[in-house]
Amino acid sequence: xxxxxxxxxxxxxxxxxxxxxxxxxxxxxxxxxxxxxxxxxxxxxxxxxxxxxxxxxxxxxxxxxxxxxxxxxxxxxxxxxxxxxxxxxxxxxxxxxxxxxxxxxxxxxxxxxxxxxxxxxxxxxxxxxxxxxxxxxxxxxxxxxxxxxxxxxxxxxxxxxxxxxxxxxxxxxxxxxxxxxxxxxxxxxxxxxxxxxxxxxxxxxxxxxxxxxxxxxxxxxxxxxxxxxxxxxxxxxxxxxxxxxxxxxxxxxxxxxxxxxxxxxxxxxxxxxxxxxxxxxxx
Numbered sequence: 001x002x003x004x005x006x007x008x009x010x011x012x013x014x015x016x017x018x019x020x021x022x023x024x025x026x027x028x029x030x031x032x033x034x035x036x037x038x039x040x041x042x043x044x045x046x047x048x049x050x051x052x053x054x055x056x057x058x059x060x061x062x063x064x065x066x067x068x069x070x071x072x073x074x075x076x077x078x079x080x081x082x083x084x085x086x087x088x089x090x091x092x093x094x095x096x097x098x099x100x101x102x103x104x105x106x107x108x109x110x111x112x113x114x115x116x117x118x119x120x121x122x123x124x125x126x127x128x129x130x131x132x133x134x135x136x137x138x139x140x141x142x143x144x145x146x147x148x149x150x151x152x153x154x155x156x157x158x159x160x161x162x163x164x165x166x167x168x169x170x171x172x173x174x175x176x177x178x179x180x181x182x183x184x185x186x187x188x189x190x191x192x193x194x195x196x197x198x199x200x201x202x203x204x205x206x207x208x209x210x211x212x213x214x215x216x217x218x219x220x221x222x223x224x225x226x227x228x229x230x231x232x233x234x235x236x237x238x239x240x241x242x243x244x245x246x247x248x249x250x251x252x253x254x255x256x257x258x259x260x261x262x263x264x265x266x267x268x269x270x271x272x273x274x275x276x277x278x279x280x281x282x283x
């Protein structure tokens with residue numbers, strides 16, 4: 001089992017030097033031919049990454065006035081709890097860390113209850129963005145974890161972060177690593193290696209206290225070495241997603257020019273299939 005898992009990860013995650021030196025960060029080298037529907041929901045983005053760790057593209061996002069904490073790797077956007085979260089491009093599911101808890105004592109001493117903090121990570125399968133990695137966190141649930149909130153070992157802990165309930169790709173400000181399955185992680189029944197199309201439901205927005213959210217963090221392949229990386233792929237760079245990419249609302253009829261990402265939330269009237277609206281939905 002461990003050998004098969006390792007072989008899967010090797011196949012999915014090529015060594016950086018295999019193609020980073022002669023690959024662009026993206027196929028997108030100019031604005032879209034048509035700007036119809038492009039970036040028309042930027043108002044839903046809010047606080048961005050710590051500018052000190054952004055090494056590709058603009059170092060600040062649309063709302064630098066909101067500030068960020070040291071090492072913050074995610075871009076917030078404002079959506080209601082239980083909102084379905086959508087894959088922005090064709091992807092493969094690579095890892096998770098279920099830190100969902102009943103409460104956390106915040107950095108400022110305040111009690112945050114509940115504290116939803118499921119993190120799920122993916123790699124691009126699109127030739128538009130070779131090697132791109134993205135994760136969502138502060139999720140409440142995911143259809144990619146069949147055992148979450150079913151098996152006691154993969155249910156909410158009392159105080160954050162609880163026991164280690166993680167497997168596969170793990171992303172941090174200055175490093176990344178792979179965790180092999182453990183007895184506890186297996187209880188989550190994660191569909192590691194599952195391929196997903198753009199627009200697929202990958203999770204459901206959670207809440208920290210009364211602040212519902214589902215931040216996204218993105219690393220993009222670049223030609224140069226990222227000097228902040230201590231372990232992991234040194235050609236991956238953190239970006240500010242709201243200003244680095246062109247975004248467009250997903251629908252089954254929508255056409256996406258090369259390089260454009262789908263907003264990770266339903267917009268412009270798109271209706272998620274009824275079976276997938278409930279946060280208990282599973283693949």
